[in-house]
Amino acid sequence: MTNDEQTVGRRVLLRTAVFLGIAGASALLSGGETGSPVPGAATGPGAGPGSGSVGALGAPGVRAGALPEKSYRLRPMTAEAPARPPAVKPAVRTRPILQLPPDAAGGGLGATGAMVLTFDDGPDPRYTPAILDTLARYGVRAMFFVCGEMATDNRDLLRRMVDEGHVIGNHTWTHPLIPSLNRGALASEIGRTSDVVRQSVGEAPVWFRAPYGAWNRAAFEIGADLGMEPMAWTVDTLDWKEPGTGAIVSRALDGAAPGAIVLNHDAGGNRSQSVQAVATYLPQLLARGYKMTLPVLPPR
Template sequence: MKNDEPTVGRRVLLRTAVFLGIAAASGMLTGGEADPPAPGTPGSAGGPAPAAGPGNVGAAGAPGLNAATLPEKSYRLSPMTAESPARPPAAKPAVRTRPILELPPEARAGRAMVLTFDDGPDPRYTPAILDTLSRYGVRAMFFVCGEMATDNRDLLRRMASEGHVIGNHTWTHPLIPSLGRGALESEIGRTSEVVQQSVGEAPVWFRAPYGAWNRAAFEIGADLGMEPMAWTVDTLDWKEPGTASIVSRALDGAAPGAIVLNHDAGGNRSQSVQAVATYLPQLLAQGYRMTLPALPPR
C-alpha cells in the first residue's frame, strides 16, 4: 500500500492544479471580472464586433449568451441625441427701387381688383366701412398708422378676424424723405410691433405716406419682411370732394389688376364711408372681384 501513496498524492496535486487553472480562467480568483480586451481586438470599443451566432461570446463575456438572455442595459445602445438642424430663417423680400403698383398679370383673371384704406383705424369711420365690406363678402387691405392703431386695437383684431390684411403706414404719417434713418426705423418698426402685439402677426405690406418713397424706406421695409405697395387709382377722398366725386373716380378707374386708394381716418371720412357703400356693389355688378394680393416669390 505504501507503494500506492505517491500515486495518490500525485493525483491529488494534479486535480488541485486543474481546479486552480479553471478558477483563474473564469475570474473566480480576480473578483469575478476578466481583464478587458485590448483595443482593436474583437469585442473591444475600438475593434470589430464579433459575428452573431450560436457559441459566440456575448456582451458580458460569457460563452453562449446573446442579446435575448442579457439584462437590457448590457446590450441596448443609447439612442443618438444629435440636435435637430436649425430651421433656416424666413427669406426677406428683395430691396425694391419702386413700389408695387398693380396686381401681376396672372392675378388679374376674373377682373380682380384690390381695395385699400389708409390712415386708420378710426372708431368713427372704420367700423362702418368694415360693415359694408362684410355685407358684400369683400376683403380689403388697411394700412394703419401706429398712433391710431395703438388706441384702437379692438379694430385691428376685428380686421384680422374678418380676413382683411393689415399693412404698415408708419406711426405718425410723416413725409418720409424728411426723416433721418433712425427716426424712420422707429416710425416703421413701432407700428409693426403694435400690429404684431394686437393680432399675433407683423405686417407683410408697407405703404409710404403721400406715396413719398426713398431708398431707406425700401431697405427698412424689406428688413422687417414687408413688401412696398402703392396704388393705381386715387379716389382723392382725402380732399373731401363730395361722395359723388369719390364714387366717380372709383368707377372710372376700375380695371383688372387695379389697386384703389381710400381713407378711413385722417379727417372727416363720412364721404368715404358713403362712397364705398355706393361704388362697391356697382363694381361687383360689373363683374369685378375684390381680392387680396399674394406676396411675390422670395
C-alpha cells in the first residue's frame, strides 16, 4: 500500500469515528437507548407530543423513551415567575384611632349612627361566655382585645368569637405597661399574641390596643409592622374598678354617641358586674336607635 493510500485510509477511519461519535451523542440527547422507555412514561398508540399524556415527572407531552428533563426545566425561573404583591402594611400612626368616622360602617345606620362595643383582657371562661350569650341574644357583634396568656388556654373561646362574627384584637401577652418595656420585650408581647390568635382561628389580628391606653412610638411601629391598626376608646365604663352594675350602665348610656367606642372588660378580675351591665345597657342602646357595629380598616 502506498503512502497516499495509507493517508486516505486513515482519513476515512477518522471520519467514520467522528460520525459514530456524533450519532451516539445525538441518541443520548434525544432519548437514550431505544427500547428502554423511562418508567411511567406513556407508550402505545396516541402517546407522544401533543397527546396530553403525562410521563415521568408529570410533564405533559413527554414521549416514550425520552429521558426525564431536569426538574428546574419544569419550573419557571425566579425572574420569570409572577411576583406576589407584597402585603400592604398600615402607616405608622402617632396616635390611636379614638372613634369611628361617620361613615365607618357604611350607609343605612339610622339617625343616631353606629357605636362599637369592645372588651379587654380576656378571654375568661368565667365571664366571656355570658357576654357572648348576651351579644348573640341581641344580634350584636363586638371586638375582643385579648391577652395572649389568656388566649392560649382558652382557644375554644377565640374560635367561638370568630364563629359568631366578632373581631379579635391584640392586647399584648401579659398586659404590661408598654413604656416600661424595651423594644425587644414589647415585640415579643405583641408578636406572641398575634401568633396564638392566628394559630387558633387562622388569621392574625388587624387591630391592637395598648394596655392602660399607654402608647409609645415603639408600640405604633411594631403594631404596624404586624399589620395592625391602633384603637383606643371614647367611653370608659370603668368596670375594671368594680363600681357596681348601676354605675357601669350609667357610664355606657351617658357616653353613647355616634362613632363612640365603648371600653368594657371580660377578664382581669371579678367581672360579674360587667356581665350584668352589658345585659342591661345593650338593649337600652338599641332601643335608642344605636347600631352596634364593627370598624372598617382605614385605606392602606
